[in-house]
Amino acid sequence: MQVTIEPERCVGSGQCVMLAPSVFDQDDDGIVVLLDDKPTTALEGVRESIRVCPARAIFSADEA
Numbered sequence: 001m002q003v004t005i006e007p008e009r010c011v012g013s014g015q016c017v018m019l020a021p022s023v024f025d026q027d028d029d030g031i032v033v034l035l036d037d038k039p040t041t042a043l044e045g046v047r048e049s050i051r052v053c054p055a056r057a058i059f060s061a062d063e064a
């Protein structure tokens with residue numbers, strides 16, 4: 001899975017960090033940081049993050 005984020009859209013809600021902590025982190029302002037843009041684990045957490053992100057700031061290039 002290829003993951004991309006648009007941090008400028010992020011509202012710092014933190015769901016993605018709770019759902020896939022190996023893929024997402026938050027900076028000191030609470031804005032999302034992408035730790036792994038090609039995760040091979042925690043894929044369901046990434047998919048759920050895409051679904052629940054209130055800012056729609058997370059994208060995947062494929063659903064593999």
Ligand code: SF4
Pocket residue numbers: 009010011012013014015016017024026030031032049052053054055056057058
């Ligand atoms: S779920 Fe969306 S809005 Fe919340 S921290 Fe992650 S990217 Fe930002």
